[in-house]
Amino acid sequence: MKTKNIIYYLSVFIVLIIVSCENNETILPKPRMYPRVTYPERSFSTFDTSICNFNFRFPNYSKIVKDSFIFEGEPIHPCWFDIEIKDLNATLHCSYYEITKKKNLSDLINDAFNIAGKHNIKANYRKETVISNKSGVKGILFDIEGPVASPVQFYLTDEKLHFFRASLYFNSKVNPDSTAHVLTFLKEDVDSLISSFQWKK
Secondary structure: OHHHHHHHHHHHHHHHHHHHHHOOOOOOOOOOOOOOOOOOOOOEEEEEOOOOOEEEEEEOOOEEEEOOOOOOOOOOOOOOEEEEEHHHOEEEEEEEEEOOOOOOHHHHHHHHHHHHHOOOOOOOEEEEEEEEOOOOOEEEEEEEEOOOOOOEEEEEEOOOOEEEEEEEEEOOOOOHHHHHHHHHHHHHHHHHHHHHOEEOO
């Protein structure tokens, strides 16, 4: 009886080994999937308010929100605002400064470079592009690659009276793989803002 049991279990064991050897497929983990993004249709409006010394074109699927939560409830200048793009979970933070002896152009430009430089620890690469649009607006565009909080920043100036700075942020943990296509889409809006930007006379 014992011999029959041993033969039975041995036969089952051999069959299992043969079956397992026939399946040579390597089981690989499934690639990470990201939610599908539905991009809004592009159309634009003009940002033009008496509070600010400039105007520009911005996408209709975004919303202008005045900044009111800085330095005890008041921004440094009334022309500080955000361009919220809720459909794409992003915000363009915008600030404006008058160029004065106390806050001169060199200081403002240095501040812009220092703020962009804060991302160097996580950045893989930073590209700086000189801006000069048809309205005589000048500045620098910072494209920062890698898992950084703000992948696009820029400043615009007339080099005499006005200085405008903006930074694009995603309202979630940064993952360049999942945000790459959205960032490409948003960069076109940033380019549109810059090319249409002009100072009021």
